[in-house]
Amino acid sequence: MALPLALSGQDIIGQARTGTGKTYAFGVAMLQRVGKPRKNRKKPRGLVVVPTRELAVQVTEDLVTAAGKLGSRILTVYGGRAYEPQIEALKQGVDVIVGTPGRLLDLVKQKHLDLGQIQALVLDEADRMLDLGFLPDIEQIIKLVPAERQTMLFSATLPGEIVALSRRYLNRPTHVRAENNDAEAEATPQxxxxxxxxxxxxxxxxxxxxxxxxxxxxxxxxxxxxxxxxxxxxxxxxxxxxxxxxxxxxxxxxxxxxxxxxxxxxxxxxxxxxxxxxxxxxxxxxxxxxxxxxxxxxxxxxxxxxxxxxxxxxxxxxxxxxxxxxxxxxxxxxxxxxxxxxxxxxxxxxxxxxxxxxxxxxxxxxxxxxxxxxxxxxxxxxxxxxxxxxxxxxxxxxxDDDREERRERPARTPRERRRTRGGRVTEETPAPVEAEGIQGPVVELAEVETDVAPRKDSREERPAEAAPRRSRTRKAGLNPEVSLAAEAEVPARVEPPTEEPARGSRRTRREQVADAPRWDSEQAEPWEDDAAAESWDGEPALEAPVSHPEPEKIIPPSPFAVIFRSPDLASDDDEIAPSAASERVQNRRRAQGRGVQRGGRRPN
Incomplete structure (x- = not known):
């Protein structure tokens, strides 16, 4: 029904249920109006505006099938694809362009698409474009095409906005409706x-x-x-x-x-x-x-x-x-x-x-x-x-899975460990040993075992009469009793060993403590004067730390008891300062008293 009217060049409003072949109704007429392609013709002469990308691809396939004998150049433009192939195709020249409103306006703003020679304009699925909010874009596209053109609007339904759009931009359109009076009641009879x-x-x-x-x-x-x-x-x-x-x-x-x-x-x-x-x-x-x-x-x-x-x-x-x-x-x-x-x-x-x-x-x-x-x-x-x-x-x-597969773990650099004591490197730390095929320091397993393994056994075999182990404190003044006991246990000075250990050997901490001379805590005397403050070899020992008595804490018997009460500095001889009102009353009385003394009578 719409094909003869479209071939005659009239504006059409086509309304039919989906699946009835609306694409060929406007496609055949538009291809016939555009004609065969020419080499000197670069700008498009047919424009089809669709709401979705999938519909643009399908309309293009139908138009390519219909233009098999004519050889018309048909281009599809829509969002989500790169601009470069579409721009290159526009430079080579096209006859019919099918696209979504957003990408069409983008190409026009970039001055890659010129709609000044459009002879046939088709709005397919106009009600869907209205639902997606494309009505302002459609109006802008219509203003870019020439006024002398053929406009065809196809839709399954015709809401009020589409009717108003057709009255504004279509020239005496013919409404073709392939439906019965029951509207959508038998829209899907099969x-x-x-x-x-x-x-x-x-x-x-x-x-x-x-x-x-x-x-x-x-x-x-x-x-x-x-x-x-x-x-x-x-x-x-x-x-x-x-x-x-x-x-x-x-x-x-x-x-x-x-x-x-x-x-x-x-x-x-x-x-x-x-x-x-x-x-x-x-x-x-x-x-x-x-x-x-x-x-x-x-x-x-x-x-x-x-x-x-x-x-x-x-x-x-x-x-x-x-x-x-x-x-x-x-x-x-x-x-x-x-x-x-x-x-x-x-x-x-x-x-x-x-x-x-x-x-x-x-x-x-x-x-x-x-x-x-x-x-x-x-x-x-x-x-x-x-x-x-x-x-x-x-x-x-x-x-994310691909990114995890492509991610490579960086190679770990060997870490060189050195034994320190008090933040300083000990003198008996051996030099790194480099063997064939081994890089970096090598730690002998036997030495490590001697340093760690005997701890449990030595604790069990320790005699009962052995001296207790000394305890460390951060400051000697915090606990004077513990600090004095620690000073009594350890001598003030320990002579270094006369024989140096063999080069490359390592002595454990337990062996060093065992070889050092010990001080008997029972024979030690407290440091009462300067004479007693000398060590066993005659040299002056370290001075005993001075212990300061801790301040006495005030513990109230009740949390509601008064700890401090401010003294009462007032005395009985102090006069209470008068207020401003009382001063005014006194001044008024004094003035009245002076007037009585001068005139002999009270003023009225």
Whole structure:
């Protein structure tokens, strides 16, 4: 219906349900208007604006197929890819350009794209662009194209904003509507619909059993959020299904990889948000599952419109939770469906087996014998020179694993250990021994054993009458009794040994203490005067530390007792200072007294 009008050059508003071939309705007419490519013609003459990247790729494929005999140069521009290939293609010249609003405006601002010779402008899925907030960008693009042009607007639904846009920028458009009066009531006549009321914790189990029904081909599962997509994808992978996700947080290369694997049959389950609900045409999609209830009737129509296309049949199953019943009733009334009260369903309910043809005894895990798909890993990721940052949990987890594998641990340098005492290196520390094939200092194991092992035995064999070990204190004045006892145990001066040990030998601390002369603590006398302060060899010994008595602490008998009371400095002879009011009264009385003395009578 729209093709003759489009070939005649009239402005068109096309409204039809999804899957009816709107792309060829405007594509054939636009290619015919643009004509065959010419070498001296660099600027594009046809422009198609689409809301999503996946739809841009699909429209380009359809236009390339339609322009097989003409040889028209068609370019796709959208975000998430490198600018350089798109800029190079624009320099070589294109006839038709298909792109998203954001990337089109970026190329125009960079002065790589000139829309001054556009003859045919197409707005595909205009209602979806309105929902995504592209209306200001669309208005800016329309202002950049010439006023003398053919404008075609295609959409499944026509909200008020789109109608106002068409009245403002279209020239006497013809409204072509391929629908009956029942609106969306029979939008999907070839699709069998099921609506179940389920519990949130049981939805993944029902889905895993639904995916094992008889005659199931490619299946699309729609979720409301990106996080829900990742959760469902990970859970289905764990249960053995060949599945991939498509949502906005994935890079463009990963999104196209998932769609290619889905079209090629390497995976049979595609979990996506509403980004894949518009314009994605994949053959042999037999089942569509609304894992989360749609927001409105338009989303519901476009979601289940992925199946039952071009005369084929399909099955659409919608999960509705208890708190989503009100929203579903609004959708049910808008589309005049027969599912006002969804059937309460669990993973063990008998009707899910009978309605979908699921074999009896099917569990929530796919048997190993049925895991015949190659999986997403079999599809290579195309290097698109992606821009932006990927924020998906699964992709981030993969990048972290690769980064850990590439990270190399630096070689550890040998550490040279030296024995010290009091922060200074001891004289008997041997020089490093360098043997063949060994670098760095070598510590003899026998010496270490002699230093550590005998401690337990020597403690047991110590005689009872041996002198107690001395104790160290930080300052001698803190504990005078302990300090005096320590000075009495150890002599003031110890003569060094007359014979030097052999070079390279090491003496332990225990051997050095055993060879040193000891002082008998019982024969020692306290240092009472200067004469007694001489050591056994006649030399003056160190002076005894002076002990200061500790101040007496005041401990009150009760925590509420008064420790200090300020003295009362006032005396009985002190006069109380008068206040200002009392001074004024006294001054007034004195003045009255003086007047009586002078005049002989009191003043009136």
């Amino acid at each position: 699709t069998t619909q099921f609506v179940w009321r389920v519990h949130r914790m049981d939805k993944i189990e029902i889905l895993s059993r639904l995916l094992q029904c008889e005659g199931r081909g490619l299946t699309m599962v729609f979720c409301e959020t990106k996080r829900a997509c990742d959760m469902v994808t990970d859970e289905l992978k764990r249960r053995g299904f060949a599945v991939a996700a498509v949502h906005g947080d994935l890079g463009q290369g990963q999104r196209e990889q998932a769609l290619r694997a889905f079209r090629n049959g390497k995976i049979d389950v595609l979990v996506a948000t509403d980004v894949a609900a518009r314009g994605i045409d994949v053959d042999d999609v037999t089942h569509v599952v609304n894992y989360d209830c749609p927001q409105d009737e338009k989303s519901y129509v476009h979601r289940i419109g992925r199946t039952g296309r071009a005369g084929r049949t399909g099955v659409a199953v919608t999960f509705v939770e208890w708190e989503e019943l009100t929203r579903w009733k609004v959708i049910n009334n808008a589309l005049s469906l027969d599912f006002r009260e969804p059937v309460e369903t669990y993973s063990t309910s008998p009707h899910i087996y009978s309605d979908l043809g699921i074999p009896e005894g099917t569990k929530g895990v796919l048997p190993h014998a049925n895991r015949s798909r190659a999986g997403l890993a079999a599809e290579e990721v195309e290097d698109l020179g992606e821009t932006g940052r990927t924020r998906s949990r699964s992709s981030r987890r993969g990048r």
